[in-house]
Amino acid sequence: MAQTIGFIGGGNMASAIIKGLIQQEIYSPSNIFASALSERSVDRLKNQFAINSSQSNEFIVKNSDIIVLAVKPYLVFKIIDEIKSVLKTEQIVISIASGITLKKLNHAMPEQRVYRAMPNTPASVNMGMTSICTTLNPNETSRTLVAQIFEAIGKTAWIDESLMHAAIAVHGSSPAYAFVMIEAMADAAVLEGMPRDKAYIMAAQSLLGAAQMVLDSGLHPGVLKDQVTSPGGNTIKAIAVLEEDGFRSSIIRAMHAAAEKSREMEANN
Ligand SMILES: NC(=O)C1=CN([C@@H]2O[C@H](COP(=O)(O)OP(=O)(O)OC[C@H]3O[C@@H](n4cnc5c(N)ncnc54)[C@H](OP(=O)(O)O)[C@@H]3O)[C@@H](O)[C@H]2O)C=CC1
Numbered sequence: 529m530a531q532t533i534g535f536i537g538g539g540n541m542a543s544a545i546i547k548g549l550i551q552q553e554i555y556s557p558s559n560i561f562a563s564a565l566s567e568r569s570v571d572r573l574k575n576q577f578a579i580n581s582s583q584s585n586e587f588i589v590k591n592s593d594i595i596v597l598a599v600k601p602y603l604v605f606k607i608i609d610e611i612k613s614v615l616k617t618e619q620i621v622i623s624i625a626s627g628i629t630l631k632k633l634n635h636a637m638p639e640q641r642v643y644r645a646m647p648n649t650p651a652s653v654n655m656g657m658t659s660i661c662t663t664l665n666p667n668e669t670s671r672t673l674v675a676q677i678f679e680a681i682g683k684t685a686w687i688d689e690s691l692m693h694a695a696i697a698v699h700g701s702s703p704a705y706a707f708v709m710i711e712a713m714a715d716a717a718v719l720e721g722m723p724r725d726k727a728y729i730m731a732a733q734s735l736l737g738a739a740q741m742v743l744d745s746g747l748h749p750g751v752l753k754d755q756v757t758s759p760g761g762n763t764i765k766a767i768a769v770l771e772e773d774g775f776r777s778s779i780i781r782a783m784h785a786a787a788e789k790s791r792e793m794e795a796n797n
């Protein structure tokens with residue numbers, strides 16, 4: 529494992545990864561660096577994680593073996609311009625920004641070993657999913673280092689860059705769809721009289737369990753669904769309403785919209 533890791537941008541996604549890395553003892557807080565724009569965020573990073581935080585991106589680059597670009601996509605090339613003079617040859621740089629291609633990253637940092645990754649916020653509880661791609665050759669040793677970081681905080685997949693739009697839709701953005709579903713399920717339970725605090729736990733735990741069954745059993749989700757739906761029972765009544773209301777097609781259209789937005793961002797950044 530590389531000795532130090534630095535995040536340029538210390539917001540939601542960087543914080544989720546930092547939390548996971550510390551919890552899994554992959555890096556000690558003293559070996560993690562992170563920058564943010566505001567003093568308030570710099571203080572939060574220091575107070576929350578006891579890491580080295582700063583408003584200076586140069587400070588992060590100078591102290592880190594691996595640099596993670598974790599700013600909003602429109603800022604990525606501005607930041608690269610800013611840190612270019614202090615970047616070391618062959619330094620490992622991972623961009624997690626959506627819609628920023630390897631072609632453009634490589635062009636902006638020709639001397640560095642560049643990776644593009646799409647993580648998600650469940651990294652904060654070590655249940656992340658990260659897709660990774662690079663143009664570096666298959667036996668490049670830094671691949672292992674990069675994979676180790678994300679494997680420590682969840683599952684990883686090496687993908688062709690052309691699949692990044694799908695990856696963003698299916699696991700980058702999808703925690704948000706799940707949170708909306710949990711909120712809606714809890715509201716429905718509250719409507720039926722369940723206390724709200726219990727309702728959130730019940731909704732979240734049942735989705736967590738269902739997801740774990742898909743991963744552990746290897747069974748088709750439809751088979752697992754059939755195991756819940758007793759003939760003439762409660763579940764099939766609910767499924768019938770979901771189908772009437774276009775639940776599946778709504779998800780498919782929503783994810784297509786996320787992927788389309790990603791394509792648009794690639795074209796414009
Ligand atoms: N959120 C998510 O679930 C996911 C996000 N991503 C990608 O991660 C990236 C970051 O997203 P997210 O964490 O949600 O965004 P946030 O807005 O939460 O975080 C952005 C961070 O960048 C900091 N920042 C802004 N300008 C600068 C600057 N000039 N120098 C250094 N730091 C700066 C901000 O500082 P301050 O706090 O002071 O404003 C903030 O800490 C995006 O490119 C996004 O596409 C990828 C996968 C999932």
Ligand SMILES: O=C(O)[C@@H]1CCC=N1
Pocket residue numbers: 626696700701
């Ligand atoms: O919404 C976004 O643009 C980022 C990328 C995936 C999750 N959040």
